[in-house]
Amino acid sequence: MGERDVTGDSLDDAASSAGSVALEDRDGTAVLRVDGALDLALAPKLRRLAERAARLQPELLVIDLTGVTFLASAGMAELVRAHRGPTASAPLRVVASGRITLRPLELTRLVDELAIYPSLSDALAP
Amino acid sequence: MTPRPGFDAVLDAVRRAFADGAGTPAATEVRPLGPAEVRALLGDHVAIAVTDRTVLADLVPGKEITRAVALAADGGERGALVYTTRETGELPSAVAAAIEAATADLAGTVRRLRSEAVVLDALHSTGRKLTAQLDLDRIVQDATDAATKATGASFGAFFYNLVDEFGESYTLYTISGVPREAFSRFPMPRNTDVFAPTFDGIGTVRSPDITQDPRFGKNAPHHGMPEGHLPVCSYLAVPVVSPTSGEVLGGFFFGHPEPDRFTARHEYLAEGIAGYSAIALDNARLYERERTLATELSRSMLPVAPPIPGLDVLTRYLPAATGGKVGGDWFDVIRLPSGATAFVIGDVVGHGVTAATVMGQVRTAVRSYARLELPPSEVLRNVSELTAGLFGECFVTCFYAVHRPSDGTLVYANAGHLPAILVRPGEAVEQIGEALAQPLGVGSVFPERTTGFPVGGELVLYTDGLVESRRHTRDLTLGVEWLLAGIPGLLTAADPGTAWDKLIDELTRGRHDDDIAVIHVRHRGEDAP
Secondary structure (H helix, E strand, O other): OOOEEOOOOOOOOOOOOEEEEEEEEEEEEEEEEEEEOOOOOOOOOOHHHHHHHHOOOEEEEEEEEEEEEEOHHHHHHHHHHHHOOOOOOOOEEEEOOOOOHHHHHHOHHHHHOEEEOHHHHHEEEE | OOOOOHHHHHHHHHHHEEEOOOOEEEEEEEEOOOHHHHHHHOOOOOOEOOOOOOOOHHHOOOOOOOOEEEEEEEHHHEEEEEEEOOOOHHHHHHHHHHHHHHHHHHHHHHHHHHHHHHHHHHHHHHHHHHHOOOOOOHHHHHHHHHHHHHHHOEEEEEEEEOOOOOOEEEEEEEEEEOOHHHHHHHOOOOOOOOHHHHHOOOOEEOOOOHHHHOOOOOOOOOOOOOOOOOOEEEEEEEEEEOOOOEEEEEEEEEEOOOOOOOHHHHHHHHHHHHHHHHHHHHHHHHHHHHHHHHHHHHHHHHOOOOOOOOOEEEEEEEEOOOOOOOOEEEEEEEEOOOOOEEEEEEEOOHHHHHHHHHHHHHHHHHHHOOOOOOOOHHHHHHHHHHHHHHHOOEEEEEEEEEOOOOOOOOEEEOOOOOEEEEEOOOOOEEOOOOOOOOEEOOOOOOEEEEEEEOOOEEEEEEHHHHHHHHOOOOOOOHHHHHHHHOOOOHHHHOHHHHHHHHHHHHHOOOOOOOOOOEEEEEEEEOOOO
């Protein structure tokens, strides 16, 4: 099991519903599982762990948004960064099911360029 | 907690000490004692001979105990009663006395270490609590309560300096240990000889009896404490000094009516809490400054919508009410040379001063291209290239619409922003521009659409803070549905401004943790050129 970052420190009094990001290495695939609100408070943690994942030089990076309860612009900006930012090194697959995460991705037309999968097992399938 | 091995050895030694007159060991038994029994039997002692028959009968019913010694272990958490029913000499009391003598020092040390640990725990937990919050009022009250308790003062006060919006400094205080009214009749302590070391940040003052201090009672009109002042004899005062600026933020004052109540230990504790308080106050002030700066910056960059012939334009901008997320949203209403009007609403990802400054530049860029009367798709394409070049990675959503009164149309493009709401007379509420293109800084192609915007038409542009309020749900789909449901009532309202304030309040329950910006355009038409 990999590393885990949890927000919700009282210094950020708006963070309320504490989210978390966990990094797991699955046979050469780096899986970042995001839970809770992927907003301004959690986005920097996703970025940190995505960069850490990139240093592992995985064949594939999967960001699993199944447990995300709110997808803010700040979170989507990190998806774009992981997909085509300067530190992006592996192909990215995003797991998103349900309108909470899909709707914002549709409105911003990120669905056009991100590879989106309905479940983690679909994303992990060769 | 189980008694340590050392206790078993002591028990063995004590059992061996039970012997008859000839020195033959007597058979003994051991009955464990709980904490309450240890306290009742031994008090502060480590070992004691128990002779009271009633007590012994209670502890070990049905036995004729002749001699017994009670022993305490683990600071009174546990103990044991060693007893015999045989005839023995007076040894138990001698044994108990010997153990007492041998362990007296040790027991004292253990007690001291324990109280030390309690003190450290208290200081640490106070520090954690204080430095983890940004609410000034709570910081000062928590700190005053903690310090008053830790010093054993009968009352404590914390006077702290603040600077108001005009740059004038003023002093507030919190009280602990007595009702606030006990202090309310007295003037603020002035920078007299007694208080100077504290208010000047020179150092701690600790006095066994402040009334005997040479600095005391020098100042008119009271020459000492004002009448009716809480009686202060023992006195302890600690300055609170900012670790970043060295500025004196305030001071803690502790009093007790009895003399000589404050020890070096209390002084150490009070100084520790003062140190944590200084960090907490610094944090709160810096946080507040950043938040205020971002709010001011954002507000200063937002326009007052100019009067537009034939249109009623209502705008709202509410910086995030909670948290430090102010700064990213903006709107603009631009009169173009041709007589058309451009409406812009957008959201820069990020918060605080950084987001506010990026927003200011993006807004200016949009304005510049708009005034060149480039088509909406070209305006957004240029701004997207510009922002990507200026800020590297950025993510800015923006809805751009131009109303051309000459042909009664609305031409718009949308860079990843929420759709706009359009209501034409006699038609249902509709959403326009949904998912047309990616955000600025991300996308490169921004298709535009044209639709009719006749007299009597209404256009609403808004940012996500309005529909993603935490108090309801963070489900965007539902948030938009609720907003759409509120639109018809808004359109028929006699006073649209009040109606909007009410709707915003309903949608967010008055607690939005993101900025909210709204533009509502009503095509009135009668004075159209």
